[in-house]
Amino acid sequence: MQTLAQTLSAQAVNISLTQLLLTLADTSKAISVAVRHGALAGVLGATDQENVQGETQKKLDVITNDMLKDTLKADGNVRGLASEEEDYVVEVNAKGEYLVCFDPLDGSSNIDINSLVGTIFSVLPAPAGELNEQSFLQAGRKQVAAGYVLYGPSTMMALTTGKGTQFYTLDPNSQEFLLTDNNVQITPDTAEFAINMSNQRFWEAPIQTYIADLLLGTIGPREQSFNMRWIAAMVGDVHRVLCRGGIFAYPTDNKNPEKPFKLRLMYEANPMALLVEQAGGKASTGYETILDIQPTAIHQRVAVILGSANEVDTCLSYHGIDYSEEPSID
Ligand SMILES: O=P(O)(O)OC[C@H]1O[C@](O)(COP(=O)(O)O)[C@@H](O)[C@@H]1O
């Protein structure tokens, strides 16, 4: 089986990006060790700090953020970084060619119940000149690489450098990420959806109607039964969609009018959208393709609807968007 380095070489990924991706992979191996030690290492539970979004930080949010920050600072290829757990962008190396945005621990509410968590990352080209927040505000389409590492029963990485989506599995013996799927493909049709149903009464009308029709199953307009899954960690839910198809949605809601969206564009939605598109799926807010959004802030939040192409199109048709002219529709 090919190693990560061998696969990146076969994809003709340039040396600086390869080095950076290997740094991210190495750091994720160390995070995997910290996560696996759990209570034995005293890493579970919360801190008494909040991040910029007003969320209480878990100990592992802080530990994993520091691990990534330290290794990316030591990697000469990084110009700057932005993290869910950092209020502001961090300047790294004046000569670095890349910007890295990351969610060091996604699904962190799962950590205390020994359930799925992961790390999500997005790599953008660093523009010339002074580094500031503006340097990062590039549409997701500009990402040169994106991926996540899932700390599950096995540690897996999903990665794209714009040449399809690949899965790697961490070999516990050699400590190498080995290529286990070179061409991940999301089935265009599905009978499985993932959404936090407890927010139902707060959604907009289009998503209310769409989900209601899925729940009606064989007696509704879809004339088929749909199954529901919710891991409460985007990495886990998107991984399932990449493995066996499905639709994942965290739509707009009015539960807290100051925060109409949950997921963050730069280090959750964009990297997942690129992985999904590169695997033949689609990713939208309901009104706009995620990868085409022009960001306005590093911690900006968005609505997310992604997964099996035909099912995402069906969901978008409830939002009054007709995709019948698009080539992906039969
Ligand atoms: O609490 P909810 O509504 O189930 O939300 C779960 C969502 O929140 C997140 O956990 C947010 O990520 P963080 O844990 O990085 O803040 C997503 O991974 C997941 O999809």
Ligand SMILES: [Mg+2]
């Ligand atoms: Mg997250």
Ligand SMILES: [Mg+2]
């Ligand atoms: Mg997080």
